[in-house]
Amino acid sequence: MKNNLPVLRAERRWSQALLAEKLGVSRQTVNAIEKGRYDPSLPLAFKIAALFGLAIEDIFLPEEVEHGRRDA
Amino acid sequence: MAAEMRERSLDLTLAVLLLIIVIGLWRGADAASWALAWVYTLINTLAALAIGYIGAFGGGDGDVEITLDKKSLARRGFASLLRPLAIWALLTLLATIYLVARGHILFMLPLASLMVFVFPDAEDLVADEYVRQVMAKAAALGGSLAFALGLLAIVFYKPLPLELLAAMLAVYLITIEWAAFRALR
DSSP states (O other), X not given: OEEOHHHHHXXXXXXXXXXXXXXXXXXXXXXXXXXXXXXXXXXXHHHHHHHHTSOHHHHEEOHHHHHHHHHO | OGGGOEEEEOOOHHHHHHHHHHHHHHHOHHHHHHXXXXXXXXXHHHHHHXXXXXXXXXXXXXXXXXXXXXXXXXXXXXXXGGSHHHHXXXXXXXXXXXXXXXXXXXXXXXXXXXXXXXXXXTTHHHHSHHHHXXXXXXXXXXXXXXXHHHHHHHHHTOOOHHHHXXXXXXXXXXXXXXXXXXXXX
């Protein structure tokens, strides 16, 4: 699953470690989510969305949506 | 959402320490060492079942929270070495060294698997959802390696049943610990 987490984080000048601390997870979790190696649990996705004041679908994009946008 | 989350708290360490102290005072170092080996095997069997449960039903997606001695998570530095889990691990380390010295060489594997619990942030390994998922995935490989070691040990070494089970569980856990450390690099 693709996501805008690196962009949102950069806008706020937050490090991965700081974001991890705010979310109560390890820095490696944030890194794995940003790199697309790990899809967060729904509770964590809600937490991320609440932290950035956005909806989950504004942050996370399914692969097919990503492909669809590329094809369009 | 929160109501659907299930939490299993495995806070057995203080009870274990008390039990071992009683056995040590009552029956001596030999009995206390074997008791610690039994406790090691029992706790790791429960841990293996919990990891299997996460892998089969939770998949590391946050439905299951496993917490080991949650109170100690906040402790850092030298004080963290005094947490019950670290004391239990140190005592079991001593017991396995004792059993290895008595000729039960397969206890070298439990000895290796216990090293991780002496580190200050050991509990963080199971508190993080990404690491939990990595551990659940590594469990399949750990199980296969444990069976392979068990077969080799039966053929070439003829171990005691407890020694064999402890060694197989240790290989299983070492594989999972290795995967968790790799994820945390």
